[in-house]
Amino acid sequence: MPFKIVPILTPFRGNEIDGEKFKDHCLKLLRDGIDMIFVAGTNGMGPALSFQEKKMLAEYCSDITDRVIFQVGSLNLEESIELARIARSMNFYAVAALPPFYFGGIPEEWIIRYYTQISEVMETFIYNYPKFTGYDINADLARKIKKKGGNILGVKDTVSDIDHMMRYKYLIDDFMVFSGPSNYILHAAVNGLDGAVAAAGNYATEMFVQILDDTARYGRANQIIIDEIFDAASRYGQWASNYSLVRILRGYDAGDPRPPFYPLDDHTEEKLRSEVRSIMQKYGRESKL
Amino acid sequence: MPFKIVPILTPFRGNEIDGEKFKDHCLKLLRDGIDMIFVAGTNGMGPALSFQEKKMLAEYCSDITDRVIFQVGSLNLEESIELARIARSMNFYAVAALPPFYFGGIPEEWIIRYYTQISEVMETFIYNYPKFTGYDINADLARKIKKKGGNILGVKDTVSDIDHMMRYKYLIDDFMVFSGPSNYILHAAVNGLDGAVAAAGNYATEMFVQILDDTARYGRANQIIIDEIFDAASRYGQWASNYSLVRILRGYDAGDPRPPFYPLDDHTEEKLRSEVRSIMQKYGRESKL
Amino acid sequence: MPFKIVPILTPFRGNEIDGEKFKDHCLKLLRDGIDMIFVAGTNGMGPALSFQEKKMLAEYCSDITDRVIFQVGSLNLEESIELARIARSMNFYAVAALPPFYFGGIPEEWIIRYYTQISEVMETFIYNYPKFTGYDINADLARKIKKKGGNILGVKDTVSDIDHMMRYKYLIDDFMVFSGPSNYILHAAVNGLDGAVAAAGNYATEMFVQILDDTARYGRANQIIIDEIFDAASRYGQWASNYSLVRILRGYDAGDPRPPFYPLDDHTEEKLRSEVRSIMQKYGRESKL
Amino acid sequence: MPFKIVPILTPFRGNEIDGEKFKDHCLKLLRDGIDMIFVAGTNGMGPALSFQEKKMLAEYCSDITDRVIFQVGSLNLEESIELARIARSMNFYAVAALPPFYFGGIPEEWIIRYYTQISEVMETFIYNYPKFTGYDINADLARKIKKKGGNILGVKDTVSDIDHMMRYKYLIDDFMVFSGPSNYILHAAVNGLDGAVAAAGNYATEMFVQILDDTARYGRANQIIIDEIFDAASRYGQWASNYSLVRILRGYDAGDPRPPFYPLDDHTEEKLRSEVRSIMQKYGRESKL
Numbered sequence A, B, C, D: 001m002p003f004k005i006v007p008i009l010t011p012f013r014g015n016e017i018d019g020e021k022f023k024d025h026c027l028k029l030l031r032d033g034i035d036m037i038f039v040a041g042t043n044g045m046g047p048a049l050s051f052q053e054k055k056m057l058a059e060y061c062s063d064i065t066d067r068v069i070f071q072v073g074s075l076n077l078e079e080s081i082e083l084a085r086i087a088r089s090m091n092f093y094a095v096a097a098l099p100p101f102y103f104g105g106i107p108e109e110w111i112i113r114y115y116t117q118i119s120e121v122m123e124t125f126i127y128n129y130p131k132f133t134g135y136d137i138n139a140d141l142a143r144k145i146k147k148k149g150g151n152i153l154g155v156k157d158t159v160s161d162i163d164h165m166m167r168y169k170y171l172i173d174d175f176m177v178f179s180g181p182s183n184y185i186l187h188a189a190v191n192g193l194d195g196a197v198a199a200a201g202n203y204a205t206e207m208f209v210q211i212l213d214d215t216a217r218y219g220r221a222n223q224i225i226i227d228e229i230f231d232a233a234s235r236y237g238q239w240a241s242n243y244s245l246v247r248i249l250r251g252y253d254a255g256d257p258r259p260p261f262y263p264l265d266d267h268t269e270e271k272l273r274s275e276v277r278s279i280m281q282k283y284g285r286e287s288k289l
Helices: A019-031 A051-060 A077-089 A108-121 A139-147 A162-171 A182-190 A205-213 A215-235 A238-250 A266-282 B019-031 B051-060 B077-089 B108-121 B139-147 B162-171 B182-190 B205-213 B215-235 B238-250 B266-282 C019-031 C051-060 C077-089 C108-121 C139-147 C162-171 C182-190 C205-213 C215-235 C238-250 C266-282 D019-031 D051-060 D077-089 D108-121 D139-147 D162-171 D182-190 D205-213 D215-235 D238-250 D266-282
Strands: A003-007 A036-039 A068-071 A094-097 A124-128 A152-157 A176-179 A195-197 B003-007 B036-039 B068-071 B094-097 B124-128 B152-157 B176-179 B195-197 C003-007 C036-039 C068-071 C094-097 C124-128 C152-157 C176-179 C195-197 D003-007 D036-039 D068-071 D094-097 D124-128 D152-157 D176-179 D195-197
Touching (some): A003 A176, A003 A205, A019 A036, A019 A051, A068 A077, A077 A094, A077 A108, A094 A108, A108 A124, A108 A139, A152 A162, A162 A182, A162 C182, A176 A182, A182 A205, A195 A205, A205 A215, A238 A266, B003 B176, B003 B205, B019 B036, B019 B051, B051 B077, B068 B077, B077 B094, B077 B108, B094 B108, B108 B139, B139 B162, B162 B176, B162 B182, B162 D182, B176 B182, B182 B195, B182 B205, B182 B215, B205 B215, B215 B238, B215 B266, B238 B266, C003 C176, C019 C036, C019 C051, C051 C077, C068 C077, C077 C094, C077 C108, C094 C108, C108 C124, C108 C139, C139 C152, C139 C162, C162 C176, C162 C182, C176 C182, C182 C195, C182 C215, C195 C205, C215 C266, C238 C266, D003 D176, D003 D205, D019 D036, D051 D077, D068 D077, D077 D094, D077 D108, D094 D108, D108 D124, D108 D139, D162 D182, D176 D182, D182 D195, D182 D205, D182 D215, D195 D205, D205 D215, D238 D266
Parallel strands (some): A003 A036, A003 A195, A036 A068, A068 A094, A094 A124, A124 A152, A152 A176, A176 A195, B003 B036, B003 B195, B036 B068, B068 B094, B094 B124, B176 B195, C003 C036, C003 C195, C068 C094, C094 C124, C124 C152, C152 C176, C176 C195, D003 D036, D003 D195, D036 D068, D068 D094, D124 D152, D152 D176, D176 D195
16 A cells, blocks of 8 residues: 655744644644655745754654654755754654755765765655756666665655656665655556655545545545645645645644745635635535535 | 945855854955955855854954845745844845745745835845746836835846846836846946846956956956856856865865865866866966966 | 557658658558557658648558548648648548647637647647647647537647646546657556557567557566667667667668758667667567667 | 848738738838848748748849848758758848757757758858757857858847857857847847847837937837837737737738738737837827827
């Protein structure tokens, strides 16, 4: 059965992380069939968190340690390594690491060094997101990293190309591949990937789990609904809508984003709720939204 | 006379900023004809610095306050605002701000809010760098920011399009435009921009100053040399070469980058030195490299 | 069983199409398990052919009419319509049409009109190739074309995104989807598409057929070999190598390209032959290359 | 004085070129201060014209031969060469050539061969338009073409980067550089290019001439108006609006585009006329529109 992994939102209150909301959201996701929590990823605002804040997130995970993949990639390698040490000492399942971002034109050799040094401390998933980082850690490069001694378990591949994802499987033995985009949950299942890490898991948790656990029955139907919700959310700004959608679809509060990211105002959240309700009804889903 | 502005390198020793080297480099640049130091920009590894480190950089500027533009943009607005407060209290010339980066798809309205809130504290230059941030704060958007009350002095425009740069001048009164790319120093002068912010100012300081101070005599000749040096440096990785080029062309040490950015090894720095020497000789420049 | 479709090369001798070689190549492909010939596509140099030349190609297909998909898209709609009339009068299986290319910024409404007018004459496959045409005729737009009366059978989708391909199936009833890229033959089979149109079919014919006819046994193994051959060919220029690979892998001559496209010189073709031989041997394929 | 060059529209009536309208438009442009007519370029729908149609255009130029630059680039080199022979026999000023388009991944060597063979027949301008052709014939490549014997007079550079344009001047002696984009007329003048080839010359003829002939007085003011008209036109589709704007601004008919390009309907042309009138009034231009 493929892994069902949620790149968890980081809830803020004012300028601070709201640890209670974070822990609560984690536990509810695990209760509802999620296998693993991906902490401090993109939807978790990882690149916007300070080193101290990432350490706090790790601590908030102390009760669910073996079900945590902790994203430690940053523009300060020593900090990334220190976070990997924490992950190891807490017995997290693994770490993941974004490559350096923002700064274009980094030599491939630096990327290799980056991943080998982090994974020396703890088993690491590459977090590949070329659109936001500017770097594509594809199967060829992943293989080079492993050849140089990188202790790489697999990849979270956030691209829209099933061939890119499968190529890791073709080229590297014992390499786990998780799809990243929310519209690739079904494709992960159909094409035999090892799991999916999808923002939609934060809010459309049950549908997400069903796609991967009972693909034949739920796969396409649920994926289409998730795609439509995602499209609706994108019109209001993905980063704000993510938080609203937890309230709308899961009925509890997972906090708000932090400026320069802003929550939807009440009126807009209501509009989004109403759109989501229409989508659910269109596809015959009962809903108490 | 257009402003000659250097986006200063941030020197590291191990994992720490080397404050003495930073101050020394600042003073030498100002001594050699530079008007203004642009602190914590891209070449200064701004997005890779913690809030504390940016505060330290501000403190290192305490002797040259009116000649500092302090880049405060980040993914944490409260921190950016706090840095602007520091800049104001220290009487810096102005702040500059990158828009939020990494996270694509931020609504225009958030960008406007971001700049109005920072510039409420202190006069602000927009630092526009679409290639690395994913956002283009063009003349239309800059005008909207001003209309919403943004206290915007001008823009550092890091694009390769003179029309994009000039359009701010066409559309907005009293708006300063500095070119960002190293190959646009001459074009800044010829097209009547208000200055240039060029990485090359860190190492090819005299040539940079001459292009802007005596364009007719030195403009094209110096720009061509700077372009060739930049091309040579890029083959070794721009982020490493910047530091080596200060040693090579200015004869003093401005430190090293910090992992995951690495200095050139001695052998490679020598190769770069030799290439730079050839370029200088080809164009009849005496050099003691 | 998914359709095995070959976007057939157009053989030239000097500046003229070599009709005998064309017919011979068609027949041999059909003999070897290919279901359908896609005429005047990209690999067939369609956009480089005159109207008269496309008519000649149609005539060369007079013995295999029900197994021809004739690509009629061009920058002259009247000519495209006339070619569709010829296709209908010859009882071809269907026509296909590239959207207008080169000229960016064409309104969506013109695209819709283009496809409805061509498909009024004969059932049409959309030939979607955003990278080369600048237009993405995605599932939403295809649906609009059908709603406006377009008689659209399906799409040849030359993108690297299985979700893009599947979305036509999700959104439109009775819509055939063929994958376009040579590295998507296997994915077409695994994901339940209706066929694959792959340049590799011209030269790696047997392997191409096996991937689609016996996916479990041959799928991944053959696809990997085709990918490696494609990569090798790309290093010598895809447009030249296509012709050489027919000689190398199928042992007969399918002519040469026409300037400004050029055949590989003998020496280079030998190098390519040797690389292909190595690839085949590496994967334990007997070969008489 | 920089050259004022118009990439002339090709007027159609039904599916045929309207030769009388074409000749009439040419003569009126030359009467109104245009130096040179650029025939069968992008705005002239060159890539959509057959070989026979391009020959007809050449014949329609028989009275203005020394003021014609004839665009002969195509996907059939023999035809391009034959068109260059015609241009020579008619004593045109020069030919220009787009590189091969649509087909990506052509080796640089083929591009060089293409330009050397065309320019062997007649002096040639490179027509560089990376956005539509996929190839950038930049200063380095142009220099290589010249070194291989290419008889290249200069370039029409349709990019938005003044540095890209100037670099031909830096690197190649006696090389004419014309700016291509309509928003680069003023920049051509300010930066000392040899001329501008601007679609706007078809309709905003007087303003176009004034920018280049009396830059100090008219440059910025006229360029801003042209930019606004261009933006308005783009909203209705550039390829349709070009034809309407001749009627609107010059008061005569230069025909219509040919499907799959369509003229604006009367209602839409009136809306465009009204927008253009508002723009002219806003900037205090008397107009009888």
